[in-house]
Amino acid sequence: MTEDQIIQRYDRPWTFYTLATLGSWTAWGGAVWLSHRDGIGPASLTVVAALLLLGLLFPFLTAWRLTRGDPVLRDDLRRRLTWPDRRQLRFATLGAGIMLGSILLAQALSLLLGYSTEQFRFAAHASFSAGILPGWFPLVLAPIIEELSWHSYGTDCLRRKMALFWTSIVFALYWAVWHAPLGMVAHYYQAQVAESGWLHTLNFVLSLFPFVLIMNWLYYRSNRSILVAIIFHLSAGLFNELFQTHPDTKVIQTGLLFALTVAIIIADPSFFFGKTVRGLPSGKWLTAK
Template sequence: MYLAVAVGGTWAFWLPAIALGVRFDSAVGLVLLLVGLAVPGVAGIVFVYLVYDERGRADFWNRVVNPRRVGLRWLAVILLVPLGVAVLAGVVDLLLGGTGPTWGAGVTQFSVNPLAILPALFFATLPPILEELGWRGYALDRLQLKWSALSASLVLGVVWALWHLPLFFVEGTYQHDSVGFATTSFWLFMAGIVALSLAFTWIYNNTERSILGIVVLHGWVNSTAEFIVVPDPAYYGLWFVLAAAIVAIWGAKTMTAADEVPHPPLPTDT
């Protein structure tokens, strides 16, 4: 039910932008974009309060604000993995005869106008906060109550990818202006989100289900992609390799060294 509310609620704001021909870089379009972005997180909080008792609600907010769940080792993983994927993908592309990595527009314009980097930072950091209170904060826990970490990640990844679909039809978005609908980059983007979902679950399950850690990870993935531009096949290809390695090394059941998937304190727990 949550997944239907999250996707349907967002599309309720984004589909009118398509019908009305509103650009998301206009004032009205920006409002529709931001409200739509907020739906997964707001719905996640609502469902937490509907489903869990006081312990579950306290657990949710602790996962939002408590950095101790992440720890220094996994913080290093969160910071190094997206950067490593971007840099290594650039090297691989260069070795295969491609153009290799280039600096993003925000970086190249920074020396001329330092404020030029602010839009890139804004859209790299705000969506993770608005989204992850729901995707990982609520939905992943519920999915992992019934399915393995791998199955839950695949289900959430497919829904997460489809959630982005209207963005490909609204001018002024990265998906419309830079990727395009039904292009090779489109399919790589959509499949890449599923691969990212597996990586996110791996981090989530190994950081005591830290929502804060996932927000930082999501934002850093966005930031590195904004600052270091790499051709899509090499970039998403490495995320596919990483996802496969995670499953092979840590196992499909939990993606951790533990035998059971971590779960929230349920009302029936004693």
């Protein structure tokens, strides 16, 4: 069975995105309410953390529910979760290098605008918290759970009917909306971005577009490896918290990622606008039956 034929079996996008959104927003709505209560203590902060985790898990649980009854999709999922081969490891390394390189280059460029060299110092702690948990916990866990959701089902169910470019644009728009309740959870990352002003809020939304386009380019180039997507997402969060980066510098980083995305698309437009999936070497067939 070819890769395109397998992707055609991811045929319930409305069910996936509706359940994923309602589940996440319900749990996060509880976290928003509880996080703003006066005199909130450790017990309530623990519940906030649990609600944040529950909201994060809903898309994953929805994807699992939609794939578990189809042996072809189960086999496809197992294949895409196997340890990366050399080709996939190269793409994983490239993805991590893109995120590290972009934040370091953005910091270097910011020096020309008068920003401090202190940005290159390592951060002593994460800049946010998730209820009772320090920010490093969701920085590691969220990319893993999210990509087990978005790239086990969510991306391919859109790619089934759309070119890769439009798949990425639609998903980036959805992803921005999906994150919206987190912007109201006290002390969480998205809430701190929102509190920092309209420029950084807008930058967060705009940054999702090159991020998703690059991630999906890596994902399909690596034979739809979910682990490659996880490593790219994980490196983005960790490297952006690793240094004492000024929030304005992240605007520069978004510009650099946009420039890279345009270059990638220009280099191979048919990969992004073609109707068929071109991740595997020409003529290769998958083993799922």
